[in-house]
Amino acid sequence: MIPEDSRFQSDPDLVIRNEIGSPPGLPPGWEIGTPDPSDRFEVARLTHLLRAHERHGRGWAASGVDDVLVEVSEQGLRMRENVVVRDHKGEIRAWGSVHDRSVGRMLFVHIVDRDLAGDVARCCSDVLVDWAVGQARAVGAARGLEVQQIDTGAFADDDRQHLWLTEAGFEKVRTWWQMNRPVTPDEADLTGHPEHWEKDGVVFRLVRRSGSGMPDEADLRAVHDVLEGAFVDHFNSSEETFDEFLFRLREDPGHTWDHWWLAELTDGGETQPVGALVGTVSESSSGPDGSYVSYLGVLEAARGRGVAKGLLRTIIADAAGRGRDRVGLEVDADSPTGASGLYTSMGWQTKYVTESWHRDVTVDPES
Template sequence: MRTPEGLTSRPLVMSDARAVYEVMAAQEQEDLGSVEIEEADIVGDWGRPSFDVSAQTVGVFDSVDGNDTLVGYAEVTSADRGDAAVHPAYRGRGIGTELAHWMQAKARERGAPVIGMPVPVGSPGDRLLESLGYEVRWHSWVLQLPEGVSIVERPLPDGYEVREADPSEYTAVHDVVEDAFLEWSDRDRESYEDFESVVVRRPGFEPWHLRVVVDDSGEVVGVACLSVFEPEDDRDREAFVSRLAVRRDQRNRGLAQALLVDAYGRARDHGVMTGGLSTDSRTGALGLYEKVGMRVIMDWVNRAKTL
């Protein structure tokens, strides 16, 4: 990719994950007033067997005190989605525009008809992508269950149980999640190996993070996947439900609500008092989460450009 004068670029490698986290954290702190990303998120994503780090990423570097320092990065994460960040101190130099052009070229190279990425509403990234012809595909929201607020419990149907998933059930967990998500998400089915990388092998994973509802035959019919956000500043830890799914034929029985009650309850047993999750306009689930006491704290859009 072309870089502004004095800067260089190269493909990234796994050992660059920390530097990418630092750039993304600086951008989020500037745009959101808080850091929502963890290095573990990047390590988990880049560890997917389907992801080739050096083939699907690029970094922009400045020489600071004789050392190359990452100041911007981009990746094409999957067929039609990417991500990018520019350190706030380097904004206004055209780095974001060149990263967007690199993402478009990389997506074309991979045969994708469109490329998009999530950005906070009204942020510099949102305004830049709009100026480059990116249109809104969908809205998404981050919600929080504040400390001290509990979701009202709903009794499970007779014979059903909510509990920690057994490792022998992990493939069933993956199947329930993918079957549910592919009802509204236009993408290829995620492999179990990729799921394992971003959930089970994500740094910090503990077995209690995977919660399931099983029916009277012992079959997994609902899933909640937790990750515990460990901020590097003095903010409180947060239990984030990254995936929540109930099998189609088991819905409208209160299973999703029971999973949320269980997940956040177990988190509080482990000293994590705040809960969170995200949803988007494709799922139609925002009202459900607000109804059980969660509140929207961030508003994002996914902007995309036809190639």
């Protein structure tokens, strides 16, 4: 179940004092605190920092206010905690966010103002990392773990971030291709109706909806079970409960129930869920929206039946029918499964590259 109370420590000063035992060495008048999600100016400042971080790392910005609110809103704080560094004028110059993602895995967002001088920027980075390590100990202890992983990301071309993470004890563990595929209007006919179609004994359909418009819980559990089973042997897989899974995906600004599909085998007259695709909407301020493949999984027993390709064709046809011009996804560049070959064969191309960096933190479960 999702905890009613956060597993994190809410006082950033206490976390940092416990971690380093001394003041963090910020310039005079600079302070550590938490952002106020009700203050539109602070939310705008966080959005500015995030977009500048993206522009430097990959050449353009895509995030907006909704992406920030996922991290800092009252609802988000059930599974997250945030820290900011304010300068002597009270302006936020650095922002860290941690997410209690699943057992043993804590995500860490690490953003420092690109306009800061080198020594001050580095000091801000150290504060964010020390705070994240302290939070890792807190959430790991609350879960009764001996080791808590911190999982953070970086753009492949962000040398400043790479240096800071390396010196803070993080290790680059994976490379990810962020891929995009153009969609044309005629591809609306790529499948039968994307809500429900069948090929070679496999049915592809949207999750069922009740009269109230809410999705059928049995279908949602089937999606969760398929994805848990499909990714059990994949890189950095960790167990996530159904409630954690559902809560997290509903937070996504692009979430919509009519982008959740199941693939079922109909062999022998019985239906068996063997594949799932969870999609989201990628909104654009300067053109058509796009679709995004957040999750695509196929159970091992059904591989080779065209399930993954069928699900991808489904979201392409759905996007075309909605007047969208692209479908994006992320693929593990180091995966031995060869999934990237399927994507490239269907027209996906790498748009930019990101990396996963990890640090394991020793936890005292009794603390």
